[in-house]
Amino acid sequence: MHxxxxxxxxxxxxxxxxxxxxxxxxEDTSPTAVRLAADMGAGTAADxxxxxxxxxxxxxxxxxxxxxxxxxxxxPDATVTDVASVKGVVLDRVRALTVGTELDRYIGSHPxxxxxxxxxxxxxxxxxEARPWVVCSDEATPxxxxxxxxxxxxxxxxxxxxxxxxxxxxxxxRVSHVPQVVSSLMAAQLxxxxxxxxxxxxxxxxxxIRIAAxxxxxxxxxxxxxxxxxxAVLTAxxxxxxxxxxxxxxxxxxxxxxxxxxxxxxEGHRRIPGKHGQAPMVYAIVTVVVGDEPGGLARLFTDVxxxxxxxxxxRIDHATGHRLGSLDIMVLPDREQDLVVGLQQRGxxxxxxxxxxxxxxxxxxxxxxxxx
Amino acid sequence: MHxxxxxxxxxxxxxxxxxxxxxxxxEDTSPTAVRLAADMGAGTAADxxxxxxxxxxxxxxxxxxxxxxxxxxxxPDATVTDVASVKGVVLDRVRALTVGTELDRYIGSHPxxxxxxxxxxxxxxxxxEARPWVVCSDEATPxxxxxxxxxxxxxxxxxxxxxxxxxxxxxxxRVSHVPQVVSSLMAAQLxxxxxxxxxxxxxxxxxxIRIAAxxxxxxxxxxxxxxxxxxAVLTAxxxxxxxxxxxxxxxxxxxxxxxxxxxxxxEGHRRIPGKHGQAPMVYAIVTVVVGDEPGGLARLFTDVxxxxxxxxxxRIDHATGHRLGSLDIMVLPDREQDLVVGLQQRGxxxxxxxxxxxxxxxxxxxxxxxxx
Numbered sequence: 160m161h162x163x164x165x166x167x168x169x170x171x172x173x174x175x176x177x178x179x180x181x182x183x184x185x186e187d188t189s190p191t192a193v194r195l196a197a198d199m200g201a202g203t204a205a206d207x208x209x210x211x212x213x214x215x216x217x218x219x220x221x222x223x224x225x226x227x228x229x230x231x232x233x234x235p236d237a238t239v240t241d242v243a244s245v246k247g248v249v250l251d252r253v254r255a256l257t258v259g260t261e262l263d264r265y266i267g268s269h270p271x272x273x274x275x276x277x278x279x280x281x282x283x284x285x286x287x288e289a290r291p292w293v294v295c296s297d298e299a300t301p302x303x304x305x306x307x308x309x310x311x312x313x314x315x316x317x318x319x320x321x322x323x324x325x326x327x328x329x330x331x332x333r334v335s336h337v338p339q340v341v342s343s344l345m346a347a348q349l350x351x352x353x354x355x356x357x358x359x360x361x362x363x364x365x366x367x368i369r370i371a372a373x374x375x376x377x378x379x380x381x382x383x384x385x386x387x388x389x390x391a392v393l394t395a396x397x398x399x400x401x402x403x404x405x406x407x408x409x410x411x412x413x414x415x416x417x418x419x420x421x422x423x424x425x426e427g428h429r430r431i432p433g434k435h436g437q438a439p440m441v442y443a444i445v446t447v448v449v450g451d452e453p454g455g456l457a458r459l460f461t462d463v464x465x466x467x468x469x470x471x472x473x474r475i476d477h478a479t480g481h482r483l484g485s486l487d488i489m490v491l492p493d494r495e496q497d498l499v500v501g502l503q504q505r506g507x508x509x510x511x512x513x514x515x516x517x518x519x520x521x522x523x524x525x526x527x528x529x530x531x
Numbered sequence: 532m533h534x535x536x537x538x539x540x541x542x543x544x545x546x547x548x549x550x551x552x553x554x555x556x557x558e559d560t561s562p563t564a565v566r567l568a569a570d571m572g573a574g575t576a577a578d579x580x581x582x583x584x585x586x587x588x589x590x591x592x593x594x595x596x597x598x599x600x601x602x603x604x605x606x607p608d609a610t611v612t613d614v615a616s617v618k619g620v621v622l623d624r625v626r627a628l629t630v631g632t633e634l635d636r637y638i639g640s641h642p643x644x645x646x647x648x649x650x651x652x653x654x655x656x657x658x659x660e661a662r663p664w665v666v667c668s669d670e671a672t673p674x675x676x677x678x679x680x681x682x683x684x685x686x687x688x689x690x691x692x693x694x695x696x697x698x699x700x701x702x703x704x705r706v707s708h709v710p711q712v713v714s715s716l717m718a719a720q721l722x723x724x725x726x727x728x729x730x731x732x733x734x735x736x737x738x739x740i741r742i743a744a745x746x747x748x749x750x751x752x753x754x755x756x757x758x759x760x761x762x763a764v765l766t767a768x769x770x771x772x773x774x775x776x777x778x779x780x781x782x783x784x785x786x787x788x789x790x791x792x793x794x795x796x797x798e799g800h801r802r803i804p805g806k807h808g809q810a811p812m813v814y815a816i817v818t819v820v821v822g823d824e825p826g827g828l829a830r831l832f833t834d835v836x837x838x839x840x841x842x843x844x845x846r847i848d849h850a851t852g853h854r855l856g857s858l859d860i861m862v863l864p865d866r867e868q869d870l871v872v873g874l875q876q877r878g879x880x881x882x883x884x885x886x887x888x889x890x891x892x893x894x895x896x897x898x899x900x901x902x903x
Contacts, residue, residue, distance in 0.1 A: 330728030343796025356702030371796035424715025424743035
């Protein structure tokens with residue numbers, strides 16, 4: 160296995176494959192980056208032309224195609240794959256630059272894994288574990304070479320999805336690239352706000368703009384690389400936005416347009432699968448008041464575990480100025496009642512499930528009961 | 532204290548004030564809603580004209596002004612406040628409908644609290660605890676009446692912010708109303724996607740569209756009630772969006788525009804305060820691999836507590852198909868090292884902090900060390 164490009168993805172891949180017993184060689188235009196990745200245990204620095212049957216190009220999207228073609232030439236028997244987050248433009252350029260049967264040895268792929276941080280220093284041995292890994296093959300792809308690429312994805316614990324490049328690119332435009340643009344544009348509207356107004360921000364805004372912290376350099380490459388698809392979705396969104404803007408006009412306003420815009424969002428929201436890629440699961444939410452002091456979470460989760468209830472998800476609410484923390488614990492619906500009763504017996508305060516006498520309690524009783 | 536409207540906010544307010552020893556009477560156009568709120572302990576059902584010095588109108592935004600004026604008339608000495616999420620249109624209509632000094636007895640307010648669920652049944656006694664509660668007064672507001680409204684907010688644990696109605700409305704347009712529209716419009720773009728494409732969705736998309744699950748009826752009222760401000764922000768956002776769409780055009784594209792759109796999002800993102808409304812705090816993030824089995828979270832937080840480290844925030848990553856859970860624990864930067872070393876000593880796997888021999892480990896060693 161030869162990895163070209165020792166950034167976040169290349170180094171993480173090297174770490175995972177090396178751990179699995181695979182011999183990995185590393186290459187990067189930056190000697191420092193190769194040295195760092197090798198020191199982290201991602202493989203050994205190689206001369207440019209190692210003796211290998213499989214090359215993974217983990218170079219930035221805008222140079223991926225040229226690096227792929229160089230590798231196809233340098234190693235005339237090797238299969239070459241890449242991990243770029245756009246597949247159509249890379250394939251088009253590889254097709255344009257290759258001759259003869261060279262193209263048969265290229266199989267594009269895209270592991271759906273990443274972080275807000277970049278570089279070898281941010282690499283994680285488990286970055287690909289149980290993530291979708293898209294492999295783009297067609298009927299002309301030699302089965303043996305396809306198996307090589309699938310084997311790498313499976314060796315690092317990813318789940319392989321076979322998709323056409325065009326389908327991949329239009330899908331990631333909707334689930335990844337346009338959400339990034341929307342989040343960034345929303346966050347940009349906050350730039351000039353007075354601090355007194357910013358102080359009103361709650362958890363909803365925080366969630367919408369979390370990914371607005373992403374790297375401009377990388378995202379410029381990604382957006383430019385998938386420009387046609389991103390533009391098509393953004394244009395559709397812009398048309399919907401225009402309808403909302405018109406519906407808010409004083410004279411020509413329409414409540415029906417406003418309501419249907421929010422309702423359409425409900426519908427899209429329902430399409431997103433739940434944890435672990437299962438069908439959307441409606442969990443029961445049990446809200447528990449947890450003080451801000453150390454040890455509260457430890458005691459709570461110890462009690463939840465003692466009750467034999469599995470935690471499917473947790474969420475902490477951080478509205479501005481919220482000093483008394485409350486935690487939403489998501490559990491399977493048929494475990495909700497056990498959890499509620501069990502936690503109350505152990506002295507936790509569950510605001511949505513007041514005990515019979517708590518709602519009518521005097522202030523003295525409340526001070527006793529509010530510990531949590 | 533008299534509360535008109537026993538939905539989520541009115542009932543929650545009644546629960547909190549009753550718990551604090553205050554005598555609360557309740558009124559609603561729906562006898563069933565009043566009965567439910569009273570049975571939950573939010574107060575007692577009242578004849579329309581109770582003998583009280585303070586009325587809180589917690590009616591829907593589109594009827595708030597009319598209800599306020601009716602209360603001002605019914606109780607000629609009482610101070611009347613409301614909790615509607617828009618303040619300018621309510622004040623304008625109250626001003627238009629009142630005569631003489633009636634207006635002096637109205638003080639608008641807005642507790643920044645809510646839930647994705649509505650109705651008395653979703654009420655929480657701690658809904659307002661440590662949340663911002665905006666009070667809109669001006670120099671003409673009688674000090675004694677202002678004190679009454681502030682006292683209610685403080686009695687339920689909220690933090691009072693004195694803002695002008697116009698400033699309030701333009702601020703919530705940016706931090707709440709436009710984020711809702713943006714999230715809904717984004718989610719709507721997913722409606723027609725094939726399931727194979729939806730399967731590529733990751734945590735970023737989930738965060739951006741979480742609030743797209745909100746109620747269309749309530750949000751139509753809120754958006755219509757703050758139409759001018761929301762429209763102004765959406766128009767600015769639309770102009771920015773147009774620039775991005777143009778920058779993605781094949782011939783006239785501009786990488787500089789794409790990069791500066793993402794960079795502007797970085798800048799806006801940095802303006803959002805951290806936990807508890809403090810200045811933005813950069814926490815150290817320690818990522819820990821936690822199996823999906825019951826008890827993992829309990830053991831982890833027990834160990835964190837034993838190490839004497841306070842947890843500032845937690846985040847679980849739920850990319851599609853992610854079977855092996857990892858948890859980000861956010862702590863004060865000067866506690867990071869203690870936590871990392873302590874957790875490793877207790878056998879936890881920290882992917883970003885491989886132990887010296889782990890990165891080079893054979894597969895056997897890794898199986899031993901991966902327990903977590």
